[in-house]
Amino acid sequence: MTDMDEGVARLLEILDLERIEENLFRGVSPVQSWQRVFGGQVIAQALVAAQRTVDPERQVHSLHGYFMRPGDPKVPIVYDVDRIRDGGSFTTRRVVAIQHGAAIFSLSASFQRHEEGLVHQAAMPEVPHPDALPHGAELAAMLLDRAPEPVQRYWRRPRPIEFRPVSFAHYLTTDKLEPVQQIWVRALSDIGNDPALNAAVLAYLSDMTLLDTALFAHGLSVFDAGIQAASLDHSMWFHRPVKVSDWLLYAQDSPSSSGGRGLTRGSLFALDGALVASVAQEGLIRPRRPAPENQASA
Template sequence: MNDSVASLIRTLDLERIEENLYRGNSPDVGWQRIFGGQVIAQALVAAQRTVPEDRPVHSLHGYFVRPGDPRVPVIYEVRRIRDGGSFTTRIVVAIQHGAAIFTLSASFQREEEGLDHQVEMPGVPGPDELPSGEALTREILARAPEAIRRYWTRPRPIEFRPVSTEHYFTQEKLPPRQHIWVRVLGEIGDEPALNAAVLAYLSDMTLLDTSLFAHGLSVFDAGIQAASLDHAMWFHRPVRVTDWLLYAQDSPSSSGGRGLTRGSLFTRAGVLVASVAQEGLIRPRR
């Protein structure tokens, strides 16, 4: 297993302190604040630990309240709101330094049959047709600004293959949409709860940047203050995150210092496994 994947699995394996109370730590990667996807995934894991295994998560809604401090643990307090015949509801509060940094509401459902339809996957080149690994890194490093080069050379548990890399090299205003193939860089097994948690982790990646395309800007620009504000996710069908997934994103609006981005995650076979929506702060620095 890739070292960064092993580190991610350890990060998601929360310590049980007491009934409904869990502790999570952050990997030592030198970040100034905790990656939002990590907090989402850890909060989901805390909720999962209080729900029967035969009730997988079907939706979550989270709010980022304060920046997370990677130097100290995060305490996750789970509140058992409802245990019904079909649905289970949990609220999780992530706490550091005596204050909430993130809140999550999650709903779980026993598996059942029902009506079934989905939108079609966008017609884009597959991951095998795109630059990968060192070739992709070389392409980006050759022309990209320093902040983007540092981002792409950082070890991570997730592999990206963007369909287009144009936004890394230009300040031209572009249509606010992008398509990225993503997968985990190591085998993590078929456990549905873990695959859902890792999917939640990677779902926070690249979304905020899409909302800046229409303005010729990037989250790497020193003149932009960028941060996730909230995050919603719906889990439609089972998923294996070690297989390639197409993350199709578009940003329908930005206003008031905020940008909204929507995302759809498809398997290579075109099966829609999850939908995402996120609003983020994209405020020009004065």
Template structure:
């Protein structure tokens, strides 16, 4: 797990090619395509490196344009849209094989005081009260499909502890709601830009699945074609990704071959640190 974290931090340490040009690589070239959260996080890092450190990202909006090739480095081209008195805006295009595969717009702001409120966190079992580790493997995953077993037991830099696993063990149509405890497998320190990048990385995990629960399906089902189409985040408050966060998700709608999922990331004390929204392609596989 620690090696996986080091690998993640390594791919987030982009190579600077020019003032506004950066290059990143993928951690595992055996994947069929680049993980979307990786591209979001790397593009955010590229933008961060052209912004005054006194300004932190408060929002990003992005589109996945083409599947990324994990065997090829990704070039991130940053456009300095605006440097204002309080806000800074950057646009980033990720390029492979001479074509754009991803685009991101991000806004940065000087920290300031202002009105403060948030929606409360739901009462749920804590991360130590839900099945995990050996208990998860022996009690729950033994009855899950092989693809689900491989996914949840694979070593990764982010640890997930779902409160309920019902969605992966049945084809019944269930409420499109999911609650998962998440954290990086070790602290990345007080560096808030790096914490934000890791949070962006993990925020792309499990969202598409939530939009399929209402249809008795999951992204592991061979009958489903699924892919992220866009991804938006709002960073509300400082975060330590090495501490447990509750990722509360719900999918208000699916239509036209697309599913929308919203997410809220809370600290254990109930502080809302970020909000997420993603629309993904979810359509039956067309055969013949």
């Protein structure tokens, strides 16, 4: 991973927000995008906007966001930062992402000056090393050639993050499975050691694959045409310094689904077993409602 991957370069460009006023920033989406803005992009851009109003000595330790409306990838997003508090040890910011005159996402983030303290963590699951897992042509032969077309389209799409799933069972069956998955992830190029940028890219990738875990118990997937799925909220806690160009194990599980919503949790571990971040997300997962007859016939 010596030369800068094109996808990583584009990601760094969209995270380099334009400052349009003291607490106002503007971000754009990739030219080739989905019909709506990827949630991880909005989380990461909102975090960058907050970071740019905070002393660099203070790094993000937690964020909590709510998705309100789908983002339009064709127009810029304005990020309005509210400097809520600058304390002796902690700094608090609130960010509202705006498109077409309406809020599409809100973020609260807290930053802390580095300090020493008591240390403990959960153990990393025992899984194969990423180098022992299929990838590239081998992964395509095992997974893509047998997977449904929407799965193939998703996995063949160029992206700045490399994935190496420990198991592929949920992509190849409609059986009800335990709502657990482990995926090795990393940026396709080295982005350097800037802790703020590494945290932003970690926030970006944290929204990938997570919600799907809640559907394993039902033999379903976010790729199923009959399922309406969307992130509702997203929380992260940053425990230790991270370098996203190195392999990270994203261990995920879903403790509950009810009321048309699924709750998922994730733990991100470095190769040496250090727990670098924790994630929780609730998402909409419900059968897609049929269109009214007058719309269906249009």
